[in-house]
Each structure stands twice: as C-alpha cells, then as structure tokens.
Amino acid sequence: MLLKQSHKRELPSIDSDALERQSAEQILTWGIKNFHPRLALSASFGAPEGMVLIDMMHRLEPTSRIFVLDTGRLHPATLDLIDRIRDRYGKSVEVVMPHGPDVQAMLNEKGMNLFYESVENRKMCCRLRKVEPMRRFVTELDAYVSGLRRDQNVNRLNTPKVELDVANGGLMKLNPLADWGRDQVMDYVKRHQVPTNRLHREGFPSVGCEPCTRAVAPGAPERSGRWWWEEDGSEECGLHVSDEQEGGLGI
Numbered sequence: 001m002l003l004k005q006s007h008k009r010e011l012p013s014i015d016s017d018a019l020e021r022q023s024a025e026q027i028l029t030w031g032i033k034n035f036h037p038r039l040a041l042s043a044s045f046g047a048p049e050g051m052v053l054i055d056m057m058h059r060l061e062p063t064s065r066i067f068v069l070d071t072g073r074l075h076p077a078t079l080d081l082i083d084r085i086r087d088r089y090g091k092s093v094e095v096v097m098p099h100g101p102d103v104q105a106m107l108n109e110k111g112m113n114l115f116y117e118s119v120e121n122r123k124m125c126c127r128l129r130k131v132e133p134m135r136r137f138v139t140e141l142d143a144y145v146s147g148l149r150r151d152q153n154v155n156r157l158n159t160p161k162v163e164l165d166v167a168n169g170g171l172m173k174l175n176p177l178a179d180w181g182r183d184q185v186m187d188y189v190k191r192h193q194v195p196t197n198r199l200h201r202e203g204f205p206s207v208g209c210e211p212c213t214r215a216v217a218p219g220a221p222e223r224s225g226r227w228w229w230e231e232d233g234s235e236e237c238g239l240h241v242s243d244e245q246e247g248g249l250g251i
C-alpha cells in the first residue's frame, strides 16, 4: 500500500507493505536516510522500548535526535534516567514543556490532582501536558519514532511499522518495534547493557507520571498500572490515539 503524502511536507513515496517486512534496524536506517535531522525519537524514559531505540539509533547515527515530554509530574527516577542517557551517549535530550499559562489555568480551576476526579479531567491534563506540547514540537519534524508494540494492549494490536500521523499534522510515524515482544526488548537491553528506568525493578513495567502510575503484580498486563482508578480505562494518554478513534480530538 502506498501512503499518501502530507500536503504540508515533501515526503518520499512509501511502500508500507515492503517496510512491514523490514527489521527494526532496517526501518530506522530507512528513516534516518530519508528524514534525519528532521526525524526524532519520542522517548518517555518510562519504558525499555524507548531505551532500546535510543541505543539502536545512536549506533546508526550518532547525531540522531531524542525528545521527551516533561509533563511536570514525572517520577524522579525518570528524570534521573534522562541525565544517565545524556552522560552515556554524550548527546542532549530535547525537553518539551507544556504551555505554562494553560496548565496554570487548569490547576487554578480544577486543583492539583484533578485527574482522579473524572475521566474528562484526566484527559484534559494529558491533553495540556502531553498531547498539545507534542503537536507543537513535531511541526518542525518530517517524521518521528515511537516504541509502540502490538502486544502492549488491545489499542495497539494493529500498529503498522510505518504510518502517516494525521492527528499530529501529517508527518510520518515509525514504529520499528511493532512486532517485537517484551522478551525481545529485555534481551536487547541485557545484551547491550542499555540503561532503563530503575522502577522497572520495583514492579512498574511502564512508568508514566508519578501520580498516575503504580506497581503491578508480576505477570499483570504491562500498562495496567497506568490510570488504575479508571474502571474502563483505555490505558492511553491520547498521544497514540487517532482523530478517528476519538471524534477528532485525538485524546
């Protein structure tokens, strides 16, 4: 299948079926060749997938770019890991912040821990602290890389290795680890001694914002510690949900 080009960007023609048969390294090599330096890895520093991709991309292109959405509510362990990555690879991590006045207005009106009170409040917080900063940042990119895997939850089952991200303005989104399993990720981490978030060793398979993540029992679904108080929670913050799925809001 040929993906349509964005009307805003000059993107190469893409045969997504052929890319689907490529390995993670091949997808990244293709992405770097076509898009670097207007390509960056979106890393949460709360999941080993992003750390694997940092390592892989750095081996392929030492000037490859990484960015992190600093929501203002990240765990100290996550902030520590950002600095460990800077030291280990000798490169900067681009920190993307929310729009201060918007967050300030939300907190003044709804309170500091508004997300526990309703799903609407939680989505508002995720939108202001994650989704909108991400959209602003990627306007300067032609493509970005994510660590999504199909077996992380039901929302991610159909994740392609390369897709057009319409919700974020029509840039390319590369998901090189789409067909990887957790064991494959952890095997890479071990073989290459990749730094990971220390909370993984304390029962957090996926680390998000401090107030919205908790440890889970061994063997529990990877993202079940996220927004645990929501009975029918999607386990998604809105960054990886299409406009179509959420009625045009992308949250």
Ligand code: SF4
Pocket: 071, 073, 115, 122, 123, 125, 126, 127, 129, 130, 208, 209, 211, 212, 237
């Ligand atoms: S995960 Fe929680 S604290 Fe972080 S942006 Fe979403 S609702 Fe806000």
